[in-house]
Amino acid sequence: SRQMRKGPMDRVLFTMVVLLMTFGTFMVFSSSAPYAIRRHGNPYYFLKRDLIWSAMGLFVIVFVSFIDYRKYKKYAKFFYLFSMLLCVLCFVPVISKPTNYAHRWIGTKQITIMPSDLVKISSVLYLSSILTKDSIKKNGSALMFFKVMFFVALTVIPIYIQPNFSAVIVIAFTLLSLYFIGGMSL
Numbered sequence: 001s002r003q004m005r006k007g008p009m010d011r012v013l014f015t016m017v018v019l020l021m022t023f024g025t026f027m028v029f030s031s032s033a034p035y036a037i038r039r040h041g042n043p044y045y046f047l048k049r050d051l052i053w054s055a056m057g058l059f060v061i062v063f064v065s066f067i068d069y070r071k072y073k074k075y076a077k078f079f080y081l082f083s084m085l086l087c088v089l090c091f092v093p094v095i096s097k098p099t100n101y102a103h104r105w106i107g108t109k110q111i112t113i114m115p116s117d118l119v120k121i122s123s124v125l126y127l128s129s130i131l132t133k134d135s136i137k138k139n140g141s142a143l144m145f146f147k148v149m150f151f152v153a154l155t156v157i158p159i160y161i162q163p164n165f166s167a168v169i170v171i172a173f174t175l176l177s178l179y180f181i182g183g184m185s186l
Contacts (some may be wrong), residue, residue, distance in 0.1 A: 017061065073129045079118075080126035086115035087158040104162045116159045116167040120174065121156045127175055131182035139183030148178045148179045169183040 027086040029047040057161040088105040089095050097112050105112040127148070130138055138144060152175045156168045 009062075014061070018058070021054045022056065025054055041074070048103075058102070072125050073132070076122070076125040076129040080122040083118035083122040083153070084158065085113060087119060087162075090115060090158075090162055102162060102164065104164050115161070116164050116171070117175035118157065119155060120171055123151075123171060123175055124178060127178055128182075131179065134166060139179075140185030145184065148175070153178065 003050055025047065029044075032046040033043040035045050039045075064124055069106050086106060089106050092106075095106045097107060099105070104116065105114055130147070130151070152172055155171050155175065159171065161167050
């Protein structure tokens with residue numbers, strides 16, 4: 001089979017991401033400055049943190065853009081299982097960092113992660129790898145419909161229990177949209 005050549009980065013998409021990151025960072029700054037003054041004595045506390053995270057995110061975007069996206073398929077299942085394991089660890093008392101009865105975070109005092117954020121990425125990668133195994137016609141079958149619905153349910157149940165309803169909605173909508181684009185039969 002003929003191999004596709006790697007093209008340049010999509011500049012329009014990259015520009016949109018940078019604009020959204022910039023807009024979001026300054027919106028958070030404008031709404032968090034009074035709180036940052038009360039809590040940390042510095043109105044720029046959250047702005048500095050967001051700028052550091054944004055710079056790291058841009059670095060990751062550029063780095064990942066040099067990797068052929070088809071290579072992710074090989075690791076999609078492992079990444080998905082790993083992120084789901086992290087979701088389950090949200091309920092382990094030693095690792096979990098519950099806040100207001102919500103078990104959404106794991107980590108230490110200094111570093112915490114929200115596993116549902118990893119599930120957003122890993123579930124899209126894994127469902128994409130499932131949908132690209134066969135032809136689009138097979139993706140429209142009743143069997144594939146039930147497989148995908150089971151996959152969506154399996155993915156959102158641990159997040160629903162945490163509870164993190166906004167992440168459940170985002171993940172379910174994203175996965176169902178991906179399935180629709182990937183050949184779901186109406």
